Amino acid sequence: MTSFKSSGLRLCLGVNRREFIAGAIASAASVSAFSSSASANGTSAKKILFGACRDSVADVTIMRDLGYDFWEWNAGFAFDPSKDDAWWQTQKEEIAKRPLPLRSCNGFIPGRFRLTGPNADHSKALDYAETILRRADEVGVETVVFGSGGARNVPGDFTGNPWPNIEEGTRQYADFCRALTNRVADLKKVKVVIEPLRPNESNIINYVFQGLAICREINSPRLMQLADIFHMMMGGDSASAIVDAGSLLAHCHIADYKTRMFPGFDPAETERMRPYFAALKEIGYAGGVSCECSWGAAKDFSKNASIAIATMKGLMA
Numbered sequence: 244m245t246s247f248k249s250s251g252l253r254l255c256l257g258v259n260r261r262e263f264i265a266g267a268i269a270s271a272a273s274v275s276a277f278s279s280s281a282s283a284n285g286t287s288a289k290k291i292l293f294g295a296c297r298d299s300v301a302d303v304t305i306m307r308d309l310g311y312d313f314w315e316w317n318a319g320f321a322f323d324p325s326k327d328d329a330w331w332q333t334q335k336e337e338i339a340k341r342p343l344p345l346r347s348c349n350g351f352i353p354g355r356f357r358l359t360g361p362n363a364d365h366s367k368a369l370d371y372a373e374t375i376l377r378r379a380d381e382v383g384v385e386t387v388v389f390g391s392g393g394a395r396n397v398p399g400d401f402t403g404n405p406w407p408n409i410e411e412g413t414r415q416y417a418d419f420c421r422a423l424t425n426r427v428a429d430l431k432k433v434k435v436v437i438e439p440l441r442p443n444e445s446n447i448i449n450y451v452f453q454g455l456a457i458c459r460e461i462n463s464p465r466l467m468q469l470a471d472i473f474h475m476m477m478g479g480d481s482a483s484a485i486v487d488a489g490s491l492l493a494h495c496h497i498a499d500y501k502t503r504m505f506p507g508f509d510p511a512e513t514e515r516m517r518p519y520f521a522a523l524k525e526i527g528y529a530g531g532v533s534c535e536c537s538w539g540a541a542k543d544f545s546k547n548a549s550i551a552i553a554t555m556k557g558l559m560a
Contacts (some may be wrong), residue, residue, distance in 0.1 A: 313346035354393025507554030
């Protein structure tokens with residue numbers, strides 16, 4: 244078993260949700276302070292790129308016409324490791340024809356692979372993940388999102404107790420990240436980004452600081468951090484976590500509070516997102532912010548995608 248040295252990872256394993264939420268509430272004043280400071284000092288953010296998780300050519304064309312910068316797709320669909328090289332050559336040509344660049348992919352490790360628990364077996368999952376990352380790198384994808392709650396969630400305890408062994412499961416997850424980044428150390432562009440999921444969707448890696456502890460421990464340019472603003476809002480993760488992430492932050496997801504609809508679906512909730520965008524400006528973030536959300540009826544996609552990008556750009560003002 245890997246021996247983890249950093250106090251950051253020990254904190255990641257040891258803090259409980261009540262303690263963390265208390266800390267997040269206590270930091271609210273400082274979040275407001277850096278938000279006000281950024282505005283008062285005229286801090287100019289680098290260009291943030293806006294995208295959305297869609298797959299049809301028609302929808303990606305609509306996004307281009309509305310001013311989106313990229314699209315995000317499911318990694319298993321885009322780079323299916325079960326398909327041979329001939330299929331991949333055709334797939335590369337299809338991806339190149341899309342009217343926007345494929346910058347990011349989600350849906351990384353399917354739930355059929357066990358990354359944690361007493362029956363964890365990393366070997367096949369590593370082969371699968373390596374193929375995805377190598378193909379992603381070939382077509383210029385910047386980030387592959389490592390949420391994969393079904394694969395990473397800890398199933399029960401290692402010792403027969405009724406509760407999952409979160410500490411050991413987190414170590415197994417970190418071991419997988421280390422082995423994978425070692426395998427793809429030669430790649431030039433693509434990065435795996437750790438996605439914290441709210442506590443009712445995952446029993447490990449719920450907050451940005453927990454993913455950061457793993458990133459810092461492994462210390463590989465192939466492993467960085469994601470901030471999902473929906474999960475952060477729902478889980479009580481303060482916007483100050485984005486500032487803490489700094490240059491390790493490589494991608495963001497966003498959806499409307501509670502409903503998980505597109506940004507701007509409920510204008511009354513839009514202000515909840517503002518501290519998170521202020522934090523992105525504070526660190527000079529220049530990566531992607533991708534709508535991972537529901538869009539309503541297919542016929543309304545153009546209208547709703549227009550509302551979403553206007554809402555996000557308004558939050559950057």
